[in-house]
Amino acid sequence: MRASALLAAVGLAACSGGGDDAARRARLGPNPTFAQVMRIADAHAGRRQFGQCAACHSLAAGGADRNGPNLHGVFGAPVAQNRPRFGYTDALQAHGGRWSAERLDTWLANPRATVPGTTMAFAGVRDPLTRADLIAYLRTQR
Ligand code: HEC
Known part of the structure; x- marks a missing residue:
């Protein structure tokens, strides 16, 4: 059965x-490992989940910065440099490197623990599959 x-x-x-x-x-x-979760990630589900980000982030190409920066092209981009005119915190700028899937996963799980001092006032996404879906969606928007 x-x-x-x-x-x-x-x-x-x-x-x-x-x-x-x-x-x-x-x-x-x-x-599951992160790789296993990413393997079944679904950008369409991520698109629905992006509703919890949309109050602060637009994602369309050419979209305006809101409370948070426009996120078009952020997947794979250097951290805190994707929107040069957005006022990123020193804390996020110091995080350095690029937004890989792994680093987005850690960030989205708990932004303020990952980058103490960030102004992204968001508790985080606890569920690994939901995070993977969001990352898959971000990856399509570049
Ligand atoms: C309450 C507003 C708010 C919400 C909700 C929010 N964010 Fe943010 N986000 C911000 C702010 C503000 C920053 C810039 C933080 C800084 O400079 O420290 C940011 C930064 C980011 C960055 C880094 C951007 C870059 O150019 O390096 C990513 C990626 C991101 N957010 C993704 C998300 C996702 C995905 C969600 C939804 C699951 C989300 N955020 C929800 C406000 C928010």
């Missing part, structure tokens, strides 16, 4: 293009 339910769930994920959350979660083991 269990195995067939799981098979049905996997089939459902295939039919919905990976968009069914419960089915996708069923495919992940209890302690």
